Amino acid sequence: MGRLTGGDPSLLRRINSAVVLHALRTAAPAASPTLTDLVKVTGLSRPTVEGVVEGLIDAGLVVEAAAEEGEARRQGRPARRFRFRREAGHLLGIEIGPHRIAALMADLGGRVTGSAAQEIAATAPADERLDVVLATVSDLLRRSGVPRGQLRAVGVATPGIVEADGTVRLGTALPGWTGLPLGERLRRSFRCPVLVENDANAAAVAEHWKGAATASDDVVFVLAGLSPGAGSLIGGRLHRGYGGAAGEIGALHLLGREATPEEVLSTTGEPLHPLDEAQVARVFALARAGDERAEAAVERFMRRLVHDVAALVLALDPELVVVGGWAAGLSGVLGPLRAELARYCLRPPQVVQSLLGEAAVATGALRLALDHVEEQLFAVESTVTARR
Amino acid sequence: MGRLTGGDPSLLRRINSAVVLHALRTAAPAASPTLTDLVKVTGLSRPTVEGVVEGLIDAGLVVEAAAEEGEARRQGRPARRFRFRREAGHLLGIEIGPHRIAALMADLGGRVTGSAAQEIAATAPADERLDVVLATVSDLLRRSGVPRGQLRAVGVATPGIVEADGTVRLGTALPGWTGLPLGERLRRSFRCPVLVENDANAAAVAEHWKGAATASDDVVFVLAGLSPGAGSLIGGRLHRGYGGAAGEIGALHLLGREATPEEVLSTTGEPLHPLDEAQVARVFALARAGDERAEAAVERFMRRLVHDVAALVLALDPELVVVGGWAAGLSGVLGPLRAELARYCLRPPQVVQSLLGEAAVATGALRLALDHVEEQLFAVESTVTARR
Numbered sequence: 134m135g136r137l138t139g140g141d142p143s144l145l146r147r148i149n150s151a152v153v154l155h156a157l158r159t160a161a162p163a164a165s166p167t168l169t170d171l172v173k174v175t176g177l178s179r180p181t182v183e184g185v186v187e188g189l190i191d192a193g194l195v196v197e198a199a200a201e202e203g204e205a206r207r208q209g210r211p212a213r214r215f216r217f218r219r220e221a222g223h224l225l226g227i228e229i230g231p232h233r234i235a236a237l238m239a240d241l242g243g244r245v246t247g248s249a250a251q252e253i254a255a256t257a258p259a260d261e262r263l264d265v266v267l268a269t270v271s272d273l274l275r276r277s278g279v280p281r282g283q284l285r286a287v288g289v290a291t292p293g294i295v296e297a298d299g300t301v302r303l304g305t306a307l308p309g310w311t312g313l314p315l316g317e318r319l320r321r322s323f324r325c326p327v328l329v330e331n332d333a334n335a336a337a338v339a340e341h342w343k344g345a346a347t348a349s350d351d352v353v354f355v356l357a358g359l360s361p362g363a364g365s366l367i368g369g370r371l372h373r374g375y376g377g378a379a380g381e382i383g384a385l386h387l388l389g390r391e392a393t394p395e396e397v398l399s400t401t402g403e404p405l406h407p408l409d410e411a412q413v414a415r416v417f418a419l420a421r422a423g424d425e426r427a428e429a430a431v432e433r434f435m436r437r438l439v440h441d442v443a444a445l446v447l448a449l450d451p452e453l454v455v456v457g458g459w460a461a462g463l464s465g466v467l468g469p470l471r472a473e474l475a476r477y478c479l480r481p482p483q484v485v486q487s488l489l490g491e492a493a494v495a496t497g498a499l500r501l502a503l504d505h506v507e508e509q510l511f512a513v514e515s516t517v518t519a520r521r
Numbered sequence: 522m523g524r525l526t527g528g529d530p531s532l533l534r535r536i537n538s539a540v541v542l543h544a545l546r547t548a549a550p551a552a553s554p555t556l557t558d559l560v561k562v563t564g565l566s567r568p569t570v571e572g573v574v575e576g577l578i579d580a581g582l583v584v585e586a587a588a589e590e591g592e593a594r595r596q597g598r599p600a601r602r603f604r605f606r607r608e609a610g611h612l613l614g615i616e617i618g619p620h621r622i623a624a625l626m627a628d629l630g631g632r633v634t635g636s637a638a639q640e641i642a643a644t645a646p647a648d649e650r651l652d653v654v655l656a657t658v659s660d661l662l663r664r665s666g667v668p669r670g671q672l673r674a675v676g677v678a679t680p681g682i683v684e685a686d687g688t689v690r691l692g693t694a695l696p697g698w699t700g701l702p703l704g705e706r707l708r709r710s711f712r713c714p715v716l717v718e719n720d721a722n723a724a725a726v727a728e729h730w731k732g733a734a735t736a737s738d739d740v741v742f743v744l745a746g747l748s749p750g751a752g753s754l755i756g757g758r759l760h761r762g763y764g765g766a767a768g769e770i771g772a773l774h775l776l777g778r779e780a781t782p783e784e785v786l787s788t789t790g791e792p793l794h795p796l797d798e799a800q801v802a803r804v805f806a807l808a809r810a811g812d813e814r815a816e817a818a819v820e821r822f823m824r825r826l827v828h829d830v831a832a833l834v835l836a837l838d839p840e841l842v843v844v845g846g847w848a849a850g851l852s853g854v855l856g857p858l859r860a861e862l863a864r865y866c867l868r869p870p871q872v873v874q875s876l877l878g879e880a881a882v883a884t885g886a887l888r889l890a891l892d893h894v895e896e897q898l899f900a901v902e903s904t905v906t907a908r909r
Contacts, residue, residue, distance in 0.1 A: 450753075
């Protein structure tokens with residue numbers, strides 16, 4: 134509640150406005166509240182509610198429901214009804230991945246209204262990748278008929294350690310990513326706030342919002358791949374860590390006693406590109422068919438994954454581990470992981486597969502944008518901890 | 522603020538009482554506030570403050586300062602001054618360790634007023650250990666002249682995973698500890714609340730209170746030994762984990778590819794008892810003297826410690842790592858640990874040695890007792906997250 138204290142003269146007005154807007158937003162769609170309803174729900178006086186509602190109508194955030202929806206006039210003058218205009222603004226959630234750029238659009242209620250995606254080479258340089266991001270967004274805006282000026286916030290999620298200002302401190306998965314002022318670069322193309330987040334962190338938020346973790350507030354999301362990353366929710370809030378690097382457990386192999394990610398699944402001794410998902414899937418298929426070298430490679434892969442996830446579980450003791458990323462869908466991953474964790478962890482967590490699949494990261498980016506707008510409009514706590 | 526909402530009819534009175542008590546408690550010792558001061562500081566009306574202060578005097582928590590301290594009467598009648606009676610109650614912090622039982626006593630202001638400690642064999646059974654705990658406490662109470670009935674809360678810290686009700690879910694370091702209803706057993710001997718906590722968690726709280734971590738809210742405390750445990754503060758609050766098992770990183774070796782704790786520092790091939798600190802110190806001394814087998818053993822030990830601490834750091838990304846426990850004091854531990862973490866962690870934390878040393882665990886237990894009393898008396902947030 135820190136931001137609601139202090140010497141701001143318009144504080145009370147802003148709080149009242151947020152309270153009324155929140156009541157309108159959470160009302161059932163079929164039951165637009167009257168002024169009397171709002172007085173009852175908010176505990177504010179009738180003149181205060183009237184003043185606030187007029188202000189919200191002027192701002193375009195609220196509309197008179199009965200008039201707009203052409204409700205038949207009954208006997209006498211019916212009480213005016215009001216509803217929140219979800220359509221008063223739009224949000225974007227963007228995933229910038231190694232192979233794919235994906236974007237989701239939503240209204241101010243968080244309802245997804247459109248999507249776009251485009252393939253990209255893992256080797257594409259940073260400028261080219263950003264060009265594809267902007268082209269994907271332009272395409273989505275055009276197809277949706279939404280003017281760029283109606284965007285209220287943009288969330289972006291990408292591999293790497295992301296600073297509070299949106300700079301990528303370290304990002305080895307994408308060429309030219311380390312040191313890139315990603316937030317600053319993207320802010321040139323939008324007139325609204327741009328929030329940048331690590332991809333596994335965003336996916337954790339997404340699974341909690343509308344995926345496999347809606348029932349738990351203490352969650353580790355593992356983006357399973359050759360070098361796993363993770364995002365954690367503690368008490369329902371994203372745990373970024375002091376420097377935004379929490380969950381970068383894939384670096385444990387750097388301690389030098391284990392194979393590099395490229396060697397782990399190699400069946401030939403030649404390094405395997407960590408992002409070559411098709412090749413990796415082939416190794417798993419070969420192992421299932423009984424190929425001995427592939428079996429050994431899969432065993433190395435699983436041992437690494439179990440070790441990394443066990444380290445996260447022992448450090449954090451979550452209620453639930455959600456496994457996503459391309460490896461989560463391979464048969465022979467989730468079962469063994471669950472069994473090994475149950476065997477070795479002192480208090481084994483539940484282990485489930487991501488429900489959102491490849492939509493998880495963009496969905497999380499969208500949720501971060503929605504959090505930002507809700508903080509502004511409704512003065513409510515977001516699902517995300519305060520940035521430093 | 523959860524506990525300040527709801528339909529409690531005495532709610533306002535309790536809040537006002539807490540607000541006044543808090544103002545009295547945080548006043549400088551030399552400047553006991555007058556009623557006018559309290560009205561100014563709290564924003565409450567004068568009659569409300571007067572009523573609350575009378576109630577607090579009746580409860581024994583507040584006393585008129587001027588009268589008690591024999592302040593010389595000046596011209597006219599001086600304003601009455603009041604002070605919080607820190608001496609109105611007492612708290613205990615107890616460490617139940619493998620070798621040692623230690624207890625600290627403090628007043629309601631958290632000022633330590635007495636201590637006691639007793640050696641015990643690592644092999645002592647649970648009943649004998651509990652008898653020594655009670656004898657140590659009785660001795661401390663007697664020497665301090667404090668009647669048992671003046672104890673307001675008792676904090677207890679011990680190795681193992683501790684459930685919310687004070688039962689030890691898993692505790693392999695002490696004989697008979699796993700499954701022991703430690704809280705229930707100790708509550709029979711006290712008429713006040715007894716809080717039980719994991720030892721590394723308590724030590725983390727202690728270093729944040731008055732040790733090496735007072736300046737940071739994002740801290741990992743490592744109890745360095747043959748099987749390291751850890752406690753974490755996130756945003757200044759203890760992170761227990763969903764089942765109280767957060768930080769039990771020593772279990773990583775269970776994954777089966779590493780030596781057991783007993784083998785790590787062995788120079789003979791014979792297992793070394795993990796709690797035989799004298800023997801362990803001798804191995805470090807031999808290594809410094811150039812003994813090759815001891816050097817190899819120390820290298821194995823450091824590799825394990827670095828790996829476990831790195832796993833914690835990668836999972837949590839703390840600002841600060843505080844290293845305590847017996848191994849923290851051995852020369853050749855802190856320097857190499859710091860260097861290896863700086864080399865391998867993506868965002869290396871500061872690494873410092875515990876300031877509280879062997880007092881850390883009991884001090885943390887004391888802080889937990891103080892937190893409990895402050896929550897009741899002052900309705901303030903504690904340093905500890907809500908228990909489930």
